[in-house]
Amino acid sequence: MTVxxxxxxxxxxxxxxxxxxxxxxxxxxxxxxxxxxxxxxxLASLLFLAFVEAAVAVFYFMHLKFExxxxxxxxxxxxxxxxxxxxxxxxxxxxxxxxxxLSQ
Amino acid sequence: xxxxxxxxxxxxxxxxxESPYGIPSGKLAMWCxxxxxxxTFGAVLFAYGYLRIGSPDWSTPFSFTPSILNGLVMTxxxxxxGLTMLAAVEAAKAGRTAAxxxxxxxTCALGALFAALHLLEWRRMFEEGWxxxxxxTGGSVEFGAAFFSxxxxxxxxxxxxxxxxxxIAIGFARQKYNRIDVEVLGIYWHFVDLVWMFVFPLVYLxxxx
Numbered sequence: 450m451t452v453x454x455x456x457x458x459x460x461x462x463x464x465x466x467x468x469x470x471x472x473x474x475x476x477x478x479x480x481x482x483x484x485x486x487x488x489x490x491x492l493a494s495l496l497f498l499a500f501v502e503a504a505v506a507v508f509y510f511m512h513l514k515f516e517x518x519x520x521x522x523x524x525x526x527x528x529x530x531x532x533x534x535x536x537x538x539x540x541x542x543x544x545x546x547x548x549x550x551l552s553q
Numbered sequence: 554x555x556x557x558x559x560x561x562x563x564x565x566x567x568x569x570x571e572s573p574y575g576i577p578s579g580k581l582a583m584w585c586x587x588x589x590x591x592x593t594f595g596a597v598l599f600a601y602g603y604l605r606i607g608s609p610d611w612s613t614p615f616s617f618t619p620s621i622l623n624g625l626v627m628t629x630x631x632x633x634x635g636l637t638m639l640a641a642v643e644a645a646k647a648g649r650t651a652a653x654x655x656x657x658x659x660t661c662a663l664g665a666l667f668a669a670l671h672l673l674e675w676r677r678m679f680e681e682g683w684x685x686x687x688x689x690t691g692g693s694v695e696f697g698a699a700f701f702s703x704x705x706x707x708x709x710x711x712x713x714x715x716x717x718x719x720x721i722a723i724g725f726a727r728q729k730y731n732r733i734d735v736e737v738l739g740i741y742w743h744f745v746d747l748v749w750m751f752v753f754p755l756v757y758l759x760x761x762x
Contacts, residue, residue, distance in 0.1 A: 468636045482758040495754035502750040510743040520574045532595050
């Protein structure tokens, strides 16, 4: 196994299209925000759109999609595991159960 | 020159264990750094989430103009800097040193512009009376602590990236640094982009009037 160039990396036209897509998602985020939905709906919508943006950035801008799959399979599950443990298993996370949203 | 040759500066490539991921060690190190830094930002954003949900008098001070509009312009600048960084990486890979250097400087300029816009936003908030532990609207004082901590941590990363971009641009033009160094810096810069994709909606849009 050798260290090689990342194969099949698309050209700049493709990345410009991705950039336009990301800007459109940001536009949608702002439009959704000023529709003034409830905090829960707004948070869920913004988080969903942010994760879509992040996935696009990681896989295309950071070229993870064009590296060997082993890199993504090593990095992403571990990261998700750590974040899950921190948010859900970390003792302070249980305090969330007794907290409330502004609208309630 | 292949990446193997570029990464095996010592001349002991034949004795070295092969990379399990097929990438140079510098790139792998940057991925490890990015993952650990992502956990740091994750922790800070979770902490912000707890504060926001736990505070019944949380302020939502950002109107469309000037705050959200300024945030939109900052997002545009940072995302565009990601595109110029990609152009720098592509040029460096193709061996076009002059073009690669120009794109690196363009990225550096956009990063500096982002930082300047951010500092202007901070100045406006300071003038309104916002401080780390002071809320001029009378709501939770934790808003200032959360806002300035999160955006400050991100700004610190942007400023660090701008310094690194200038350093690599100068070194790349003088052929002190190679295309792998440009690629490694690219991973960092896109990560800074990525963090902003969470900071803008969660810290600005969630606190819009």
